[in-house]
Amino acid sequence: MKLHFLIVRRVPPVPSPVLVEAYEILRGRGYTVTEDIAEEILQRPDELRIEHDMYVLKSHTELSLALAGILYTQGANILNPYESCSLIQSKIITSKLLREAGVPAPDSWVTGDLSLAKSLVEERPLIIKPHMGHRGAGVNLCRTPEDIDKIPPMHTPMIIQEAIPGPGEDLKIYVVGDQAFGVQKPFSETSFSVPGRPVPISDEVRKLSQRVGQVCGLGLYGLDIIESDRGPFVVDVNYFPGYKGVPNAGPMIADYIDEYAQGKHELKAPVHQSNR
Structure with a gap:
């Protein structure tokens, strides 16, 4: 089975250790694994065709989303689902989805x-x-x-x-299927490149994290939580994050991708069934 990863330029420009490990595991299980960065190749949109059994959308750039959208219109199998990624990319839409589902999120x-x-x-x-x-x-x-x-x-x-008042540090939750892991670190414009430190998470936060995945139609995702006096608030959601600071992230991600490719997981995009 052929897997193709749509990845993003990294800062600094070095391979993701998590992806490198996941690729090695998947190749060991018989998968053909390839990748590309949309911004670094020249393509004709009208000639883009499905060439792989499954695509894994890791990049959050507008160009990658647009190309994934073309593949989606042709019936490509994409993880996370293209519809979910396209909607969740907008914090405006995400805010509405979370609030409508009863997930605590800021006004x-x-x-x-x-x-x-x-x-x-x-x-x-x-x-x-x-x-x-x-x-x-x-x-x-x-x-x-x-x-x-x-x-x-x-x-x-x-x-x-x-602005939800909190303890002064981000609680980042990284989710792989039904497994959730907490990492804490101070917020800054460069904190995305810092691993942070693993921390235990409460049952309340764990259940909240799973609820976010159900609402947003995601299987590999992250969310930022502020633990306030009013309880935990979800202030951001993103698909396929970096998983920095999560122990054994590569093997867990490889397992999930393997199981998804075999049809063992079903993710539903955040669209009301009555509207489909």
């Missing part, structure tokens, strides 16, 4: 004019960030109207969220 607003958020920040601190941001880029903590004025012009829609 959110959207607008094309951030000055309209000044009345909100007078009542509560806000987080303002790109709706399709990744790796912590462009996140702004605003406590005053003047903080909003300091945000540089953005060429993408922004999402405005209440």
Whole structure:
């Protein structure tokens, strides 16, 4: 069986140890494993055809999502499902999905004019960030109207969220199927490249993490949680994260991909059945 990974450029530009280990395990089980970075090859969209038994979408770039979408329209088997990845890539859509499902998530607003958020920040601190941001880029903590004025012009829609008070560190949950692992580290624009330290997670957080996967239609995913006085809040969700700091991540991911390829897992995109 042929597996093809759609991966992203890494910073620094070195192979992902997690993927290298997963590839080795999968090849040892008889899979042919290949990969490419969409931004580093020249392709004709109209000539793109299904050439592999399964595609694994690791990249979060717009180009990779677009190419995965072309494969999806032809019936490609994609992990995580293309529909799920496409929807979850937008923090605006994710916010709606989580809140509608009863998952604790921050109050959110959207607008094309951030000055309209000044009345909100007078009542509560806000987080303002790109709706399709990744790796912590462009996140702004605003406590005053003047903080909003300091945000540089953005060429993408922004999402405005209440800033949930917490202990000062991110609790990142990495999920592989029904297994969830916690990693804690201070947040920064470069913290995505830092492994963090493994921490135990409560049954409440574990159940919440599984619920997020069900709502979003994901099997390999991560979420950021703030543990507040009001309980845990989910402040971000992303598909196929880096799993930095998770012990034995490579073998677990390889096992899940192997089982998914054999049809042992079913992931449903976050679309109401009545609308299909």
